[in-house]
Amino acid sequence: MMQPIFLKAVLQDKIWGGSKLYTHFGLDLPSQTIGEAWSISAHPNGVSEVISPAEFAGMGLDELYQSQPELFGGVTEERFPLLTKILDANQNLSVQVHPDDKYGLEHEGELGKTECWYIISADPGSKIIYGHNAQTPEEFSAMVEEGRWDDLLREVPVKDGDFFYVPHGTIHAIGAGIVILETQQNSDTTYRVYDYGRTDAQGNERDLHIQQSLDVTQFPHQDPQVNIxxxxxxxxxxxxxxxxxxxxxxxxxxxxxxxxxxxxxxxxxxxxxxxxxxxxxxxxxxxxxxxxxxxxxxxxxxxxxxxxxxxxxxxxxxxxxxxxx
Structure with a gap:
């Protein structure tokens, strides 16, 4: 075919989202709380649509992947393996962790989630949560129960152009004022550890997943090695x-x-x-x-x-x- 396949992003409304996907990137947003543009996605929760070439226009990436394996080397898995997205963190994202493939398949019916972040832009003073200070699951659990979040969570300052590798098992959160490009496994499984006591429009707090988080978190935390x-x-x-x-x-x-x-x-x-x-x-x-x-x-x-x-x-x-x- 020798042609690139251009795709239309799927926009996801989030409690922490904002409007930078419009002001920075010119995307037409349906609300002022769009947190994610799933730029290249074949996940059931948001499938990108082919814009061009014309012969595939309007087709979902999931269908294209299954029906045209020669475009992908003729070696295709059951599901498209990756998902890339742009995130606009107008507020702090929840503190969370993702499982590995074995745990994800066993408990959620889908793969785990290893990801990485390229910091497109970060307001002055922006920070991420990257790892934790507990040595054991027991210490982690006690610090959660006591609400000792400042002691438990590791904050890291970020700036434009930084890169972070976030393997499964890594406690993490993107802080307010940050826009990132995320590359990840094609999975949407997230376990929330902490959500700042936020409530939705109906006054309900979002679910937390403390036991699952304890099951999958790395103890003690170790920063992964990256050789750029x-x-x-x-x-x-x-x-x-x-x-x-x-x-x-x-x-x-x-x-x-x-x-x-x-x-x-x-x-x-x-x-x-x-x-x-x-x-x-x-x-x-x-x-x-x-x-x-x-x-x-x-x-x-x-x-x-x-x-x-x-x-x-x-x-x-x-x-x-x-x-x-």
Missing amino acids: TEDDQDGGKVVHYLTNEYFSVYKWDLKKSLTVDLPKEYYLATVITGEGEMEIDGKVYPLHLADSFILPSDIQSVTLRGDLEIIVSNPETVASKKELV
Whole structure:
């Protein structure tokens, strides 16, 4: 096919959401509390729709993945493996944790959730919750019961351009004033530990999941190792943030032009800053802020021009093209 697959994001209303997906990215929002744009998603709770090419327009990504396996290297799993989203934290998100695959499948009927965050923007003084200070589940439980949240939770200041790896079992929360691009497993299982006593429009507090959180949290917390590398070219650079068993994540960062080889089966991409264009096999596609697209299996390389940043990922659950040759 040799064409990128552009997708329409699914907007999710959240108690902590705001309006930056409009003011920063120009998305048409149905309310002032839109917390997430599921940019590339085949999850039942929000399926992205194909915008182009025309032959697939209007099709959900879940259907495309099942009906056109050749676009994804011919090696497809039961469910599309990844989900990428832009989050606008107008208020603090709940403190939460996600299970691993084994626990998630056993208790929730879906995979666990390992994720990572690229900080697109952060208001001065913004912080995230990243890990905890309890040494054992018993100490954790006691601190929760006593409401000693300041002692239990680790706060980390953040700024634009920071990157955080959040494996399953990591206690975490995105703080107010932060916009992120999240790459994650295709799962929507979340266990809430703490929600600041917030209530919804009906005056009800959201459910907490203390026992499940105790079951899946890492004790004691250890920050995961991340080895960030850069491949500089004349007109830009490719930053490699992470490769784990689920996905690899990169940033294509260009001021003029950048040519990138694509050795893996397919790639997911979202424009997070700027404007430009992408050339594939002699054909040029305009790129705008918040555009999200998949580069399918038969695209071997792309040339990008403009002043823009793109967060890119690929699943690590299929063989690479090199391995298939």
